[in-house]
Amino acid sequence: MDDLKFGTRDIRGNWTPNARLQIAPFWLGKLNEMGRFLIDFIWPWNTFHMATAILYWVLIIPDMETMQTLAWSWALWLLAANSVGIFLMYGAIELFYYARRIQGRRFKYNHKFPSEHPSNVFWFKSQNLDNFLRSFLVGIPIWTAVEVGVLWCYANGIGTWLDWQDNWLWLGMLVILVPAIHEIHFFFIHRLIHTPWLYKHVHSVHHNSINPSPWSSLSMHPVEHLLYFGEIVWHLIIPSNPVVMLFNSHVVGYGAINGHIGFDKLELTDEKGLDSHAYAHYLHHKYFEVNYGADGLVPLDKWFGYWHDGSKEADERMKERFRRKKAQVNAKKRLGTLAG
Ligand SMILES: [Zn+2]
C-alpha cells in the first residue's frame, strides 16, 4: 500500500496519519457516521476477543467442581493457556512486522525499530527482552491470578452470575458495554499512576518504551498489572456471566496490544489494511500527559482536557497546558523558598 496516500513522512522518516482521531460519533450527534463506527467497533478486534473468550470457555476453563477449590493444577493450566495465547498473538505481529518487517516502515509512526537501539533503561539494554520478560514473568501470571480469583468466586456463588437463557438482553447489553467499562477503568487507573509519586515508582516502567512495540503492551510494574487487570473484578459487582467476564479479560489482556503496534495499518493486500487503533496510545507514549484512555468511545480525555487528536492545534493546546503547569510548579517553588 502507498502510505503517503494516508499520511505524511517527515525528513527523519516518522509517518503521521492525515486523519485526525475522532471520539465516538454519537457524542457529536454525527449519526451518519454510526454505520462505519459500528463496523469498526465489532470487527475485527472485539470479534476476536469474543471468539477467544468462547474458545476458552469451551476448551480451557475447567468445570465448576474443579474451580470450587483453589489449586495449582488448574491455575497453571490457565497460565499456560494465557502464555501460549499471548505468545502466538503478540509474537505473530512481532515476527512479521518487527523481525521480518514484511511491510518495512510503511504506516510506522516512529521510523526506529527498538531492536536497533539498545538503552540502559531496559534489562539487558534491550527493550524487546525487557518487555518480553516483564510480560511473561510478571504480567501474565498476575492476569491469570485475577482470572483464577474471579472464576473461583463464580464457582462458589460469590457475585451475581446470570445465565443467557433468562438474561440475554442484559448480558447482550453488557457485552456492548465491556469496551466502555474498559475505557473508563483504564482512564482512571492510568490517570492515577501519572501522579508524580506513582509515576516515578510504578508507571515509569511502562513508559520506558517511548517507541512501543508489541511486547511493550504488558510490560508494566506489578502494581500497574494489578490495577490494570483488576478491571476483571467489576464482574463480581455487575451482574454478569463468565463468558462476558472472559470477553472483558481478553479485551484487557489480548487487547493491550492495540495501543502498542506502532503501525497505523497492518497491510493485508495491496489495497487493504487493518486499522490498528494504535494512534491515540502511541501519542500517549510520545507526549506522556495526553490520551490517558483509549479511542474516545467514552471520551474522558476530551472532557478532562487531555485529548490529543494528532493535529497541530491539539499540539498547541498541549504545549499551553504544559507551560501553565510549569509556571504553577515554579510559583509553588518560589513560595516554598520565601517561606523557608
Ligand atoms: Zn502503553
Ligand SMILES: [Zn+2]
Ligand atoms: Zn501512561
